[in-house]
Amino acid sequence: MELPPPSIDQLSKLAASNLPPSQLFEILSRYETDARLLLAGNDDPQLLSLFYSTFFFVHLLTEQVPEARALSQRLPEALRHQDPYLQSCLTLLRAIWQNRHDQIYQILRNLPWSEGLQPLVQRYESFFQDQSLIAVSTSYEALRLPTAATYLGLDSTAAEQGDPAVIKKFTDCGWKWDAEAKLLYPTPIVLQSIDERPLNGIHDAMKLLGNRRN
Template sequence: MEASDFSQAQLAAAISSAATPSKLYDTLSPYEEEAYLLSFQEDRPVELLSHFYAAYFFSHLLTDQIYEARFLTKRMPQDLLHTDNSLQNCVTLLRAIWQHKHESVYKILRESPWPDLLKPIVQSYDTYFQDKTLREVSRVYEAIRPAAAASYLGLDPESTARGDTAAIEKLIALGWTRDEQSGLLYPKPIADDSQKDARSYTDLSQIMALIGSHRG
């Protein structure tokens, strides 16, 4: 995208054509300076700036640049940051990620009113965050209660605690095991995927295919 083509249409094309999170980040990164300069114009394109900064923010999250995403929020035009709903959602999401509030992360991703242009990226990060959390749970826990597992993975902990087996069955389908006597779940160890960034950020992973349909 040429500098002169920095427009809503070109931003949409850049988002839809990026095959990986890294490519999305690399495509958007050079335009931060131009976006910043545009923010000082009297007739600044507010919608374009909002969409750009939000998309650029998610490209940071999708490439595991959490600290850099935080710094990006400091570089955004602060008057826009404090008045724009999408950017406010980004800040709230970042705080939830930073504080390891998994249920809040899923709630913000799934229930906040994201613009249509951003929805594919938001959904992709939902998948990515769920996949990443599954790996973390599998590494950290030898055993875990079903309701806790459901909470970590964006499922419904209350219905799981009441005996709803849907979430449990989906986890077992992923290779987890359950002790019928104690009711505990035993995660299946999952090796790190060194090629994680090679997948398309618009593709649904196996995790979403198996457990993403059960929304809390």
């Protein structure tokens, strides 16, 4: 199927769509040739910025972190050093590479992102929460509430204080809370494929986790 020419409007629509990440990746992979042609023609830097930042997040949503790193090496030098949104992407990539959960959530929530990219930023935050929830649920037999909160980008101060609202986010999905020991006991969750991951964030993941107990 022939794709429409790449444009800011087209890329924004893709970013805001509910297409599975694998389909987004296929479309944007085909567009990369067009992006290089635009670069050769010294065309719209705003369009190139949106293309590369969108493609970057789709790499993350398809769990291709090494490939996202390779993409960052293909960025036009001028954009790499001058574009604030691609600078944010590179900062996020470093935090992911270092497995710094606390920094990842701060970067996603606080660094500048273009308006057209916002849906993918929010989608990736939800995906990363789901991914972290799955990893924690299968890696720990027990953990402290502040530790669990850090993995999911929840309020660390509230977690330190044993906030019932934070505890409830975990007990709602079937985890056990030992108030005396102040420990959470996770229930494992395993999903079969990337495109089956919930799109609506931690609440959907927790619902699924709770359902797995039945």
